[in-house]
Amino acid sequence: MEARMNGRANPDVTTAIQHLYKAIHAGGVDGRLLSLVHLRTSQINGCSPCVFASIESAHKAGETAERLHNVVAWRETPFYTEEERAALALTEAATRLQDGAPGVAAHATPAPRATGRVPTRCGSRRPAPRGRWPAR
Template identity: 65%
Template sequence: MTNPAMVLPDATKGIQNIYKAIGQSGADGTTLELVHLRASQINGCSPCVFAGVKSALKNGETDERLHQVAAWRDSDLFTDAERAALELAEAATRLADNPTVVTDEIWNAAADHFDEKELSGIILMIALTNLFNRLNTTVRAPAGATW
């Protein structure tokens, strides 16, 4: 099946508007790329992992850091702010695994590094990525597929 968001044009328009809002949040593009990639890795969404790596490289990210996103806790290549965003992405993505969802500790760490607009952009990126992940895995979109 074609991706449902492509079948229903108003869905695509809505997604584009969310992307526009994320871009206006002031959140660092690298951080947004990292949370997108990490959520996609967790959800096993090969098209989003593929697209996330490609987009991150295009925007100046390094191979070395991208290879370590899945093990970011054990890497010294990420800033404290990026670590807070990655932890938030994991907690918000693994809802079924985490009965308290986003703990106060996780939230406070993110809020220490990002203002409300930036945090809103990061949260919207995480949520939108989870939407893409669910659409792509449901219709079994292959790695390399693009919208």
């Protein structure tokens, strides 16, 4: 199996990804939910090592085999809570944004209409710099 990403080519990227994972897992979200999200993302991306790793971490977090086997068809199964369904829907929408995959648009909640207003900095009426989100 060929690696999808060569960590030796740019070790800073690997380090940054490791820091990102640590921050995500320290954020207070249930480990089982994070494992489900990672598994679904890995399935969509077709990353076999990632699927393996997410299943392994999900088992360690106490996830059941039944739920893991059904993540690929989460909409059609009764095994997931509303919170998990929302997280999986958001995961699919974000992961498949560019490919316009069928099923995502059919199930996704429409985005709020754009107001045409320019985002502003928090506590300021000045527009935020282009390409950046307002500070929180």
